[in-house]
Amino acid sequence: NAGVTQTPKFQVLKTGQSMTLQCAQDMNHEYMSWYRQDPGMGLRLIHYSVGAGITDQGEVPNGYNVSRSTTEDFPLRLLSAAPSQTSVYFCASSPSPGDGYTFGSGTRLTVV
Amino acid sequence: GENVEQHPSTLSVQEGDSAVIKCTYSDSASNYFPWYKQELGKRPQLIIDIRSNVGEKKDQRIAVTLNKTAKHFSLHITETQPEDSAVYFCAAAYNNNDMRFGAGTRLTVKP
Numbered sequence: 518n519a520g521v522t523q524t525p526k527f528q529v530l531k532t533g534q535s536m537t538l539q540c541a542q543d544m545n546h547e548y549m550s551w552y553r554q555d556p557g558m559g560l561r562l563i564h565y566s567v568g569a570g571i572t573d574q575g576e577v578p579n580g581y582n583v584s585r586s587t588t589e590d591f592p593l594r595l596l597s598a599a600p601s602q603t604s605v606y607f608c609a610s611s612p613s614p615g616d617g618y619t620f621g622s623g624t625r626l627t628v629v
Numbered sequence: 630g631e632n633v634e635q636h637p638s639t640l641s642v643q644e645g646d647s648a649v650i651k652c653t654y655s656d657s658a659s660n661y662f663p664w665y666k667q668e669l670g671k672r673p674q675l676i677i678d679i680r681s682n683v684g685e686k687k688d689q690r691i692a693v694t695l696n697k698t699a700k701h702f703s704l705h706i707t708e709t710q711p712e713d714s715a716v717y718f719c720a721a722a723y724n725n726n727d728m729r730f731g732a733g734t735r736l737t738v739k740p
Contacts, residue, residue, distance in 0.1 A: 548725045559635075559718060559732040560673065567726060575727060576630055607672060614724030617663045617675035 519543050523608050523621035530598040530628045538593040538624050540608030548611040549591040550618065551583065553604040560607065566591055598628045631656040633721050635731025643739050648706040650734045652719035655700070659721040662695060662702045667716045709738045
């Protein structure tokens with residue numbers, strides 16, 4: 518098992534550009550989430566999914582879109598990048614309610 | 630949504646001492662409370678979790694306690710070692726939906 522795989526590991530964007538952060542898991546986990554981590558602010562939930570075809574917003578969803586067409590993949594789209602979106606992004610998955618999340622290795626995004 | 634507060638933000642202890650980190654949550658429906666450890670430049674890793682039908686759980690040197698009435702839960706690390714130095718995060722959720730994290734506690738264990 519590769520676990521949770523995130524690509525790319527690093528990315529620099531210009532303000533206004535769009536891009537997709539990829540997240541894939543090979544553990545057949547139903548639950549998947551995207552978090553951003555900024556210094557001193559912990560992990561903030563962007564969007565989450567409880568199964569294929571089902572997504573919902575977290576606490577900081579503005580400027581981001583997600584979709585969950587398959588159990589394995591949960592891409593995060595930045596619609597028009599802004600410097601405030603400079604952060605480390607983590608994708609995580611869990612097999613069921615009451616089981617811990619497994620995190621990917623993260624994507625470090627810089628918007629200039 | 631759920632709101633999780635975590636204290637202290639930094640904690641420094643001598644090797645061999647105990648460390649306690651406390652979290653409070655706002656949503657009485659939350660029923661799952663994990664703790665994560667994050668070393669510098671690494672991903673968060675689950676170290677222990679507790680569900681709402683249990684008051685305490687122990688795994689070697691770490692333990693978690695939950696008080697549902699007061700809506701708070703705590704992480705206890707005994708006989709601390711330098712390799713315990715990291716940032717620790719608590720979290721709360723109802724059935725893994727919309728899991729929210731505390732702001733983190735930077736633990737330093739001095740040899």
